[in-house]
Amino acid sequence: MANTTNLFLCGVGGQGILLASEVISSACMKTGLDIKQSEVHGMAQRGGSVVAHLRFGAKVYSPLIEPGGADIVVSFELLEALRYLPYMNRNTRVIVNTQKILPAPVATGVETYPSDVIDQLSQRGITVFPLDAFAAAKAVGETRAVNMVLVGALSALLSFDEKIFLEVISERIPEKVREKNIAAFLKGKEALQDILMSSKQTRI
Amino acid sequence: MKNKHNIGDNVLLSGNEAIARGAFEAGVKVASAYPGTPSTEILENLCTYEGIYAEWAPNEKVALEVALGASFAGARALATMKHVGLNVAADPLFTAAYTGVKGGLVIVTADDPEMHSSQNEQDNRNYAYAAKVPMLEPSDASEAKEFLKIAFRISEEFDTPVLLRTTTRVAHVKGMVRIGITENSSATLGIEKMPEKFVMLPAHARKRRVELEKRMVRMQGFAETFPENRVEWGDKQKGFVTSGVSYLYVKEAFPEASVLKLGMAYPFPDRMIKDFALEVKDLFIVEELDPFIEDHVRALGITCRGKELIPTMGELNAHIVRRSITGKAAADLFAPVLIPLRPPNLCAGCPHRGIFHAISKLKVFVAGDIGCYTLAALKPLSSMDSCVCMGASIGTAFGMEKALGREAIGKIVAVIGDSTFMHSGITGLINVVYNRGFSTVIILDNRTTGMTGHQPNPSTGVTLCGQEGAAVDIEALCRAIGVQHVITIDPHQHESAEKILRQEIERPEPSVIITKAPCALLPEVRKKKNKKLYTVQEKTCTGCRSCLKIGCPAIEWVPLTPEEAEQMGYKKTQKGHSSINPVMCIGCGQCVPLCKFKAIVIAGEDNG
Numbered sequence: 001m002a003n004t005t006n007l008f009l010c011g012v013g014g015q016g017i018l019l020a021s022e023v024i025s026s027a028c029m030k031t032g033l034d035i036k037q038s039e040v041h042g043m044a045q046r047g048g049s050v051v052a053h054l055r056f057g058a059k060v061y062s063p064l065i066e067p068g069g070a071d072i073v074v075s076f077e078l079l080e081a082l083r084y085l086p087y088m089n090r091n092t093r094v095i096v097n098t099q100k101i102l103p104a105p106v107a108t109g110v111e112t113y114p115s116d117v118i119d120q121l122s123q124r125g126i127t128v129f130p131l132d133a134f135a136a137a138k139a140v141g142e143t144r145a146v147n148m149v150l151v152g153a154l155s156a157l158l159s160f161d162e163k164i165f166l167e168v169i170s171e172r173i174p175e176k177v178r179e180k181n182i183a184a185f186l187k188g189k190e191a192l193q194d195i196l197m198s199s200k201q202t203r204i
Numbered sequence: 205m206k207n208k209h210n211i212g213d214n215v216l217l218s219g220n221e222a223i224a225r226g227a228f229e230a231g232v233k234v235a236s237a238y239p240g241t242p243s244t245e246i247l248e249n250l251c252t253y254e255g256i257y258a259e260w261a262p263n264e265k266v267a268l269e270v271a272l273g274a275s276f277a278g279a280r281a282l283a284t285m286k287h288v289g290l291n292v293a294a295d296p297l298f299t300a301a302y303t304g305v306k307g308g309l310v311i312v313t314a315d316d317p318e319m320h321s322s323q324n325e326q327d328n329r330n331y332a333y334a335a336k337v338p339m340l341e342p343s344d345a346s347e348a349k350e351f352l353k354i355a356f357r358i359s360e361e362f363d364t365p366v367l368l369r370t371t372t373r374v375a376h377v378k379g380m381v382r383i384g385i386t387e388n389s390s391a392t393l394g395i396e397k398m399p400e401k402f403v404m405l406p407a408h409a410r411k412r413r414v415e416l417e418k419r420m421v422r423m424q425g426f427a428e429t430f431p432e433n434r435v436e437w438g439d440k441q442k443g444f445v446t447s448g449v450s451y452l453y454v455k456e457a458f459p460e461a462s463v464l465k466l467g468m469a470y471p472f473p474d475r476m477i478k479d480f481a482l483e484v485k486d487l488f489i490v491e492e493l494d495p496f497i498e499d500h501v502r503a504l505g506i507t508c509r510g511k512e513l514i515p516t517m518g519e520l521n522a523h524i525v526r527r528s529i530t531g532k533a534a535a536d537l538f539a540p541v542l543i544p545l546r547p548p549n550l551c552a553g554c555p556h557r558g559i560f561h562a563i564s565k566l567k568v569f570v571a572g573d574i575g576c577y578t579l580a581a582l583k584p585l586s587s588m589d590s591c592v593c594m595g596a597s598i599g600t601a602f603g604m605e606k607a608l609g610r611e612a613i614g615k616i617v618a619v620i621g622d623s624t625f626m627h628s629g630i631t632g633l634i635n636v637v638y639n640r641g642f643s644t645v646i647i648l649d650n651r652t653t654g655m656t657g658h659q660p661n662p663s664t665g666v667t668l669c670g671q672e673g674a675a676v677d678i679e680a681l682c683r684a685i686g687v688q689h690v691i692t693i694d695p696h697q698h699e700s701a702e703k704i705l706r707q708e709i710e711r712p713e714p715s716v717i718i719t720k721a722p723c724a725l726l727p728e729v730r731k732k733k734n735k736k737l738y739t740v741q742e743k744t745c746t747g748c749r750s751c752l753k754i755g756c757p758a759i760e761w762v763p764l765t766p767e768e769a770e771q772m773g774y775k776k777t778q779k780g781h782s783s784i785n786p787v788m789c790i791g792c793g794q795c796v797p798l799c800k801f802k803a804i805v806i807a808g809e810d811n812g
Contacts, residue, residue, distance in 0.1 A: 012546065022216075025378055029216050036344070037216075037378040040320045041241055041657065046576060047757055048548035062456035063344070063377040063449070066523040068537045083546070085538045102760050103546035108584060108752045109761030109780065111544040124538060143787070 004057035006065040007154075010084050011076025012101045013050045016147035019172070020074075021052040023151055026168040028056040031160050038063040047104075049080060072157055074150050076133070077101050082117050090125040095153050095192065097133040097146065129153070129195050136187045142177055145184035152188025156196060162189070209383045217381040219374040222345040223284070223312060224249035225381065226352030231388045232256055232282050233307070234274035236267035238627060239656040240286030241321035242375035243314035247284060248659075251669040260659055260668045263594070263627040264289035268296045268311060272365075275309040276402060278393040280356055284312040287328045288593065292628070297365065298335045302412040303402050304363035304419075307391040308356035315371045317492045317519040321655075323574065323593065325517065327493035332367050332470035336416055338423050339367040340432070341448040341469040345379040351432070351467065353387065360390050362419055362426070369469060371492065373449045373519060424471045432467025435480055442529075443484025445477065445497055445508075449520075450490045456522035458529070472500050481506045488513070488529060492520050550579050552758040553724035553790035555650055559695035560587045561754045561794070562702040563646070568617050568709065571601035573629070575621035576654040576723075584755045588619070595620070595628025602632065602641045614709045618645045622678065623653035623661040630681070636714045637686040644709045645716045647678060648695070650723040658725065682716045695719035696792050724790055735791040737807045738784050743773060744803035745781040751798045758788035759795060 007024065011017050021037055028035040038053040053065045067086050073094040075081035081096045088094065096118065105111040114120070121128045133149040148169065155165050166182060173181045209215055209225070217225060223246045227235060235258040237247040250258040261267035264285040274281035285293060290313045297311065313331070316322040332339035340355050342348040348370060355366040400408050427433060439460045446454050447466040454463055464480045466472070481487050481501075489498040489510035498510035513528040514520065527533055550557050560580040563570060564587040572578060572588035573596060581588035590600055601618035608615075620629045625647050636643045653659040660666035665675025682690045689711060693701050701719065708715040722729050740751075751759050763780040770776050784795075786807065796804050 013548065022378075025216055029214070029380065034380060035216065035378070038373060039376055040372065041244070041376060046548035046551065046579065046655075047546075049546040060379075061452045062522045063373050063379075063452065064521040066521060066534075068534060069523075079543060080546070082541050082543050086540050088538060089536070103544045104549050104583075104755060104757065105544045107757065107760045108755065109749065109763065112763065114543055120541065 004055050004060055006069050006071045007054040007056070008065055008070040008073045008084060008087050009052040009054065009076070010073065010080045011050055011097075012080065013047050015050070015076045016144065017050050017052055017076055020147040020151050021054055023148075023165070023168050023172055024054055024154065026172070027160055027164050028054075030164045030168065033057060034060045036060045036063040049083060051084065072154065074154050076146065076150060078117050079103065079113065082114065082120055085121070085124075088126055093127045093129065093157060094121060095129045095131070095150060095157070097150060098130050099132065099134040099146070129192055131188070131191045131195070133188065136191060137184050140180050140183040140187055142180035142184060145177070145181050148181045148184040149188035149191075152185035153192040155185070156189050156192035211383050211385055213383045214380050215383060216378050217345050217349075218245065218376055218378045219342070219345045219348040219370050220245035220376070221249050222349040222381045223352050223368075223370070224253070225383070226349035227282050228253040228256060229349070229384050229386050230308070230353045230356045231280050231386055232356075233279035234271060235259070235282040235284070236261045236270040237284040238262070238264045238267055238289060239653055239659045240289050240314070241656055242316055242370070242372045243284050243286045243289070243312060244656045244659070246312060247668060258668055260661065262662055264293040265295060268293040268300070271309055271311070272296060272300050272303075275305040275307045277307070277395065278389070278391040279307040280389045281307060281309050282312070285314070286322065287313055287315040287326050288322065288324065289313075290328055290331055292594070294331070294335075297331070297337070299404050300365045301335050301337050302404055302409055302416060304412075304415075305359055305365060306396070307389050308359035309365045310352060310355045310359060310368055311365060312368045312370065314375045315369060315493075317371055320372055323591065325493060327496060328367075328369055329469050329496045330494065333496075336420055337365055337367055338362070338471065339369055339469045340467060341369050342374055342467070343447075343449050343451045343465075344374060345377065346381045347467070348374060349381055349384070353384075354432070356389070358426075362423060364419055364423075369448070371449055371519070420471060424474070427468050427471055427473040428475050430468055430473070433473045433476060434465055434467070435476070436463045436465065438462045440484045442486050442488065443480060444488050444490055445480065445501065446490040447497065448492070450492055450525075453520050453522045453525045454490050457526035466497065469496070472497070474504060477501060478504060478506065481508070490514055490520070490525055493517075547582055548579060549582070549755060549757055550576065551724045552756055552788045553729070553792040555695040555719065555721035555724070555792075556580060556648055557585070557754050557756060558698040558792075558794045559646065559648065559701055559719045560585045562698040562705055563587045563617065563619070565702055566617070566705060566709065568615050569604065571597045571604070571616065571618045573597040573620040573624050575624055575648070577619065577621060577648055584753055594624055595632055598629055598632030598636060598643065598645055601643050601645070602636050602639075605641055605643060610712070613642055613712055616643070617705075617709060618643055620645065620647055621654070622647060622649040622651070622663050623659075625678065626662045626676065630685070633682065633687065633714075633716070634685050641714055642712045643714055644711070645714070647716060647718045649678060649718050649720045651720075652723050652726060654723050654725070658723070678718055687714045687716050689713060689715040690718070691716075692718040692720050695721050696794055698794060699797050724792070729790065737786060737789045737791045738793065738795065738804050739786070739807040740782045740784050741803045741805050742781055744801050746801055746803075747774070747778045747781050748801070749782070750800070751782050751795045751804065753798065754794060756795060758785045759783070760785055
């Protein structure tokens with residue numbers, strides 16, 4: 001469906017992708033859009049590669065994004081952005097957390113971590129927004145808030161009201177770490193806005 | 205009311221959360237289940253509603269029997285399970301079709317096309333046919349809630365258990381769900397003796413058998429007018445018959461086409477299918493896995509196309525449906541890039557890693573089982589040699605022994621988790637004792653059901669909704685069965701574990717080794733204060749890679765060029781050194797004895 005936005009999240013089990021997709025979906029719902037959010041639980045979560053499909057618009061049927069169909073990809077880990085290349089097209093915009101989490105074959109020294117992930121995407125004409133979400137999360141004093149940094153960065157590409165995101169985060173995140181997660185969100189948003197300013201990209 | 209949704213609200217729920225809400229709205233009194241992806245969250249969510257008794261049973265057969273008993277007492281009752289769980293519960297299911305119900309009885313089967321987290325890809329629509337039980341098949345969360353309520357009404361009206369089938373892309377997809385009002389069972393609670401209905405002696409069962417056939421005829425009639433079997437007319441060049449999530453893929457791929465959506469997967473509305481087929485030029489059947497609808501449509505003498513175009517394996521999506529029907533591939537797709545795989549792995553600090561490292565040194569055949577520890581089959585631990593179904597480890601190990609005789613002593617071990625042992629390992633162990641086996645059984649007791657997301661089980665002594673229950677003592681249980689040699693050890697201490705393993709596998713008698721240490725993800729481990737984390741003393745590391753053998757995700761290999769090696773004070777020939785990621789290490793210490801150069805030390809004490 002042409003009026004549906006396809007948002008693809010990928011990363012590594014344990015990075016908080018499920019919570020991030022819930023926050024985004026809730027924000028879509030509060031904006032008055034139909035939404036379908038698909039994820040996989042169980043074995044895949046044990047340090048494996050994890051994805052979530054989010055589709056929102058006036059009326060959404062399929063819960064899955066088709067190959068080549070992603071409008072925006074948010075990769076929570078550097079290498080994972082490249083793994084899901086078949087979901088992208090030349091107009092896809094990709095937010096990449098430059099943090100590296102070594103997959104088992106690399107950690108055990110059997111294979112090497114590619115050094116040119118961003119280049120490989122750019123060479124294909126894909127717009128890439130690299131940012132160090134781990135450093136940003138560390139700066140606000142909560143390394144587990146990498147997911148909210150990336151939700152914040154994503155929000156800079158969407159035309160949703162910022163208040164809605166902040167409302168959802170306040171509802172979803174326990175009080176103890178709420179402020180730090182909101183700070184992480186704002187830091188992510190600011191980081192992406194800075195990239196947009198410098199490259200004169202516009203909102204979709 | 206612990207759950208704060210208001211009637212009329214639109215909320216974002218997963219299929220599983222919606223089924224839990226549907227159970228509440230349907231007035232369910234009793235719900236029982238064994239956790240299994242993708243069904244687990246249904247019962248977990250039921251705890252947020254008041255007035256429902258919800259429990260984890262030791263296995264799916266018990267869960268269905270509990271639900272059936274509640275139905276006999278006049279309550280609406282729910283049993284939920286993953287697809288393979290219904291194999292375990294098939295025994296009560298087939299005869300519950302004969303007894304019928306008093307209070308409504310619904311069984312949710314959550315199938316896993318694509319095997320995201322399963323050992324097989326069976327299509328449980330076949331159970332509806334085989335057990336002669338009606339089955340509803342929702343396509344999204346909103347339907348999942350409504351269909352569950354309808355299932356209870358059908359169950360009571362037709363005196364039958366009803367199956368509700370979801371798949372991963374229904375169970376774990378969130379969508380908009382409208383909160384509805386609650387209703388009540390048409391049955392009255394109480395004890396009522398009806399031996400001809402509830403006691404399935406052959407004489408009674410033969411009468412119920414006749415009732416069952418009459419019921420199926422009435423159900424077929426019902427299917428013809430059931431509003432959730434519906435035609436959406438569009439362009440009549442193409443007509444699709446479909447059900448479940450496949451319906452959404454058809455709507456996405458062919459929004460203009462005519463569609464017959466079967467909300468009831470079984471029995472079929474024959475008249476409706478025939479009428480639809482007459483109206484459309486080309487008839488296509490789109491369904492995941494087996495040609496369940498297609499075979500029936502063909503048996504009606506209708507020409508159609510289905511599995512000759514649509515894959516019989518894996519899950520579908522709109523892209524596959526479009527490509528299969530039109531024969532045209534989408535243009536200009538990026539080809540995948542060859543990069544290192546990221547397989548799932550045992551977590552840093554996982555107690556299973558220590559014991560599997562010890563097992564790997566024994567060079568034995570490891571008859572494995574279902575749980576996180578099945579990941580020990582992967583490199584570098586590579587220490588599992590079979591894994592079939594819940595509880596199979598002990599039976600298969602014993603069978604190998606009986607085939608090989610005394611030659612098998614010291615060559616085979618069975619490995620099973622605590623929750624899996626409770627599920628269906630106990631009977632296997634009884635068989636070992638009873639039939640004079642000499643199996644060595646390792647019970648991995650990590651104090652939780654790990655893979656499905658940390659559910660308590662009978663050996664943990666905590667119930668589904670968090671109350672303190674009575675804990676089953678695994679060691680005492682094994683002794684009571686008649687195992688003479690039972691020993692409990694700490695799996696993190698893999699050197700001493702290895703010694704004990706070597707001793708026990710040589711015993712010509714049954715032997716049980718319980719490895720007891722909590723899962724690394726449990727709050728009691730994660731929130732432990734003053735944890736001592738480890739680090740690699742770089743100047744001492746020789747790059748021998750011994751510490752990499754256990755595959756801990758916290759231990760990383762840092763490759764070095766000859767120049768870098770020289771700069772760090774190593775020989776030019778040293779290819780790299782190990783490093784421990786401080787963010788991931790939880791201080792289990794399993795890696796320490798692996799380094800014979802004593803390069804792994806407690807962080808902060810490495811300045812020697």
